[in-house]
Amino acid sequence: MLSYAAILLVAFFAAASGQGQAPPSPPPPTRVTGTVIVLHSHGETWNDTSDETDVSYAALFGEGENEKRVRFNLGAVSDAADVVTGDKITFTVRQQAAGQRHRQLLSDPLECDPSSGLCLDAGQATLESAVTAKDFVVDGKPVNITGIILHASVCDTPAKMSLDALRGALFNADQSSPSKNVTLQHYYGTCSYGKVQFLPQNNLVASVSLPCSALYLTTSTGQSVFYNSSACADPELYGWQRDALAQATQKLGVADASPFKRRVLILPYRPACAWAGLAMVGCGVTCATWLNQGSSTLFMPDLFHELGHNIGLQHSYRFSDTGQPIDYGDWTDPMGSGAAANDPFQNKSMVCLSAPVAFKAGWARPAFNLSLAGRVGIVPASPLIVTLPSMHLTDANFLYINVSSLPDFIPSWPGGVPGIPRSNQLFVSYRVKQPAPGFDSGLADELSQKVYVHSYNTTYTLPVRPDINRPELLSTLVAVLSAKATSAKAGGMSVLTQYRLDFGNLPGAPGSVNGLDLQPLVLNSTHAVLRVCYFTVASEDLAEDGCGNAPTPSQPSTSCSKAAQSAASAQPAPSAADAAKPPTAAKPQAPPAAAKAPAAAKP
Known part of the structure; x- marks a missing residue:
């Protein structure tokens, strides 16, 4: 079984360099294992109940320069899929068919990713390993959130708020006394009864400046794929994240960003991004969140909501x-x-x-x-x-x-x-x-x-x-x-x-x-x-x-x-x-040190 999408790209496109030759036969289907990314995006009006959640899927193959992100579509089975960010899935990779159209059912033609050139047959996918959500509190054990908040300007559009104002929205002004306003630190600490902490020493903040356009990747055929400030597709989302993180770690003197699991990119309002927030559901090794900031203040429920998806929480109906x-x-x-x-x-x-x-x-x-x-x-x-x-x-x-x-x-x-x-x-x-x-x-x-x-x-x-x-x-x-x-x-x-x-x-x-x-x-x-x-x-x-x-x-x-x-x-x-035992009779309880869960009663 092949491990990296780069090898697959070579298999698909190596024959394309010949001039005047008959096109080669399509390569046989190949099995490849990748890490799934599940994204939830939310309409520009964050809490508009008339909006439907847009769920999208991608698979990540390889590492470093060989890393490829490939979108795939689950069509009608999306709303019953048991998959979260970090799951390992083995796909069948096939040749793109002529006249490719958007996939509605798993029986339909493949949907191929335009950036990578790969076509993942989700209908032939198998689960290799499933992740568990590490940021849920279990038995009252405290969770310390770690992350890097990337405060961005894009092209000629400045950030919507100052870096000091952003810090003031994220962290309590006085770490030794209760906050007088709702910061993200206060939000987590209060609503979790002190079980989840968002502390300044564990969450770095940096201003970054993203260009109007830059190289996102080069395919194995030599084609250059750029991101630009007037678009909002995968090259922009992941190119912005990659370059913003590189700038931030250099500014902050961070040699290894891996301990900081969450990467939150706060963008000045991008008209091409038809969402207020976008977040990965679940957090494997790392997870990303994007905010499309339309005002000079940080809309705290939006950030809390998106980071809730990173924890592994879904919507409330x-x-x-x-x-x-x-x-x-x-x-x-x-x-x-x-x-x-x-x-x-x-x-x-x-x-x-x-x-x-x-x-x-x-x-x-x-x-x-x-x-x-x-x-x-x-x-x-x-x-x-x-x-x-x-x-x-x-x-x-x-x-x-x-x-x-x-x-x-x-x-x-x-x-x-x-x-x-x-x-x-x-x-x-x-x-x-x-x-x-x-x-x-x-x-x-x-x-x-x-x-x-x-x-x-x-x-x-x-x-x-x-x-x-x-x-x-x-x-x-x-x-x-x-x-x-x-x-x-x-x-x-x-x-x-x-x-x-x-x-x-x-x-x-x-x-x-x-x-x-x-x-x-x-x-x-x-x-x-x-x-x-x-x-x-x-x-x-x-x-x-x-x-x-x-x-x-x-x-x-x-x-x-x-x-x-x-x-x-x-x-x-x-x-x-x-949890396997029948529930006990009801009684009022004083809160013990550890959180307890009710059992599912078995008749």
Whole structure:
């Protein structure tokens, strides 16, 4: 098996130097292994839910002067592909066909990369090795982010902000005291409960000047490929990154840039780049992010969002009232559309991650752990009283409900990869806006002191790996609850006083009715008191002391009192290492030193 694309280029084009000779026969297909790059780009309006995420793929072959990046297209199977930046994939490389067109299906003609001249047959690809996300927090072990931030001017276009202003946006002014505004350092430290650190000693900043045009690469046939300031394709993206990094390391006196994993290139606005941000999903050895800066201030949610992709986080969805998943739709999460309200420069307040995304990242863990199918911690017709802390108070902050197991999700690409374990899971959390620049200080007033119900069906496994970019596998906001029915965000989603859903037949549970009823009883500045009921009859008045017998905070029912007492004396939720075991009964927990993950209940 060949290792480098340079060898392949020679095989494809060596005969081209002969003049007046008959064209040679196409070379036979060749197998070659490369490192995959997965890119997410986002529209110029970062949190516009009408925009669709543009996902693109490339494979990196060789090293140094022999390095080649080759785009490939997955067509219709893209939205179910289990691939992230850093995976090793073996491709079949073929001769480009005449009249090449854009590939829509794996059965269609190949899409050939114009810069490298290589044609990768993704339909014949096999996985050699899959990476795990090293920047997820596991068992509370802190993560220190490392990177080089490249502050660029391009051709005759100067950078949008000064280097000092950029440093002020990235790092706290006083490293010995809390920040008075939202820097990237403050954002990470606050929203991760101190588990993720973005420190100036680990993240270098340098100004660079990129030319109007420069050589990107020379093919084996001697063809020169240039990047230029009026375009925004692969030669520009990777040529800019390469040359900016070379300038920065020389300026900074850095002989070896490999310890600095993230390379963030902040460009002055480029009209040819139809995105606000572009980022690699996952981070193998290194990973790149590009920002297309259109203002004189750094739009912090945009940078946090793109670096979230580097960690391995995907987008946060919400369901509309008609049940349609909306990309970027979750207003309570910067991986959705969670920008700070009434903060035009996005530097005084911030919105932290939602409960399921914070859990995936390893930043948050459950305060309570229930299972319907396993009937663990909850039994039919015996409502529980659950007191949830606001997420700003502790990292143990959500109610985890395992409804049932689900069939594995089978990825569409590459062939032969294992299925993705799934469970029907709900994450119930409470969010309260804090004074600036504190936790959730950017929540809109109408979103504060609300209970949020998220669906997130990908089972937590170790080692942690980024999720497949598919709505039914990702965090989705399904309900907003309050003591009074209203609407949120200009009527885009109703605010309910009750979340009630019958899941029907569940594996391991008798009967055809298995449902959940959630109602907020008390919402204050620190906690939400919820009534949680498991019902097994379609009509509430048929249940003995069932969900129709709603307790009140002042006079709880006997069953609720007993359930609350039982929950208070139950065992704590299991750790990620015990993920194969059934979940324990719900109990309020004090945050231990290490983050814990709920187990996926097995019926």
